[in-house]
Amino acid sequence: MEIRGLNSKEELTDVFGLYEKVFKKTPLSYFKNRLLNDPYFAPQDVRVAIEDGQIVSTITVYRRKMYWRGKAVTFGGIGNVATLPEYGGRxxxxAVMNNAIAYMKQNGFLLSILYTGIHRFYERVGFITPQAWRARLTITEIASGQFKIREFEQSDLNAVQELYLRFNKKSNGPLIREPEYWRANLLFAEENERFLVAEKDKVQAYIRVVPENAKGEVWEFAYDDENAFLELLSFV
Incomplete structure (x- = not known):
């Protein structure tokens, strides 16, 4: 068995073929949009196990940076973990995860992050499961009508980027989004996503929601004016 990164982007065709066999409930377009539009993508970031002349297992390392204690920290986001069913249990x-971890260390990634429901598997290779918290927000009274609520337009992008930066740069964990990442991010948005802004002279808040999504409806928000954000919440 050989474990390595892809040698070229052309090898993604075989990886996509594996995805079709493994991820039955997720359309292939979901993976293609994210990989082919990712501005930081490098073929070597897709780690694969090859046996019997074919790719039988794979993991993708997404190159990202986050705000952490006032600094930019490079990390690897783990995704697209898949093994052909007939090669399972071996x-x-x-093995591919351990290879990906070694690859990230060699390339100076300080952290690796993933979201999963099978914590024990990843804990075995060194990941730590942090305590999760949930918050419920009850909106009692809103002075509506102060802001214009509308769909995001491309002309709003600069204002939204600046708002995201102001809202997140002093926190720990938010992604650092350069202009090329913002443009790509809009390309691999969910098909039924709603991207709304609240404005009064300028954009004061935005929210991105995916109605009835099993992972949660509110995916992202930022605001300068709390009342603008509350109006957005009431609108959705």
């Missing part, structure tokens, strides 16, 4: 995902 430790291939573990």
């Amino acid at each position: 430790g291939l995902s573990t």
Whole structure:
């Protein structure tokens, strides 16, 4: 068995073929949009196990940076973990994950992050499961009508980028989004996503929601004016 990164973007065709066999409930377009539009993508970031002349297991390392204690920290986001069913139970995902971890260390990634429901598997290779918190916000009274609520337009992009930066740069964990990442991010948005802004002279808040999504409806928000954000919440 050989474990390595892809040698070229052309090899993604074989990876996509594996996705079609493994991710039955997720359309292939979901993965293509994210990989082919990712401005930081490098073929070597897709780690694969090859056996019997074919790719039988794979993991993608998404190159990202986050705000952390006032600094930019490079990290790897783990995604697209998949093994052909007929090759399951042989430790291939573990082997490819260990290879991906070594690859990230070699390339100076300080952290690796993933979202999962199978915590024990990833804890075995060194990941730590942090305590999760949920918050419920009850909106009692809103002075509506102060702001114009409308769909996001491309002409809003600069204002939204600046708002995102002001809202997130002093926090720990938010992604650092350069202009090329923002443009790509809009391309791989969910098909039924609603991207709304609240403005009064300028954009004061925005929210991105995916109605009835199993992972949660509100995916992202930022605001300068709290009342603008509350109006957005009441609108959606």
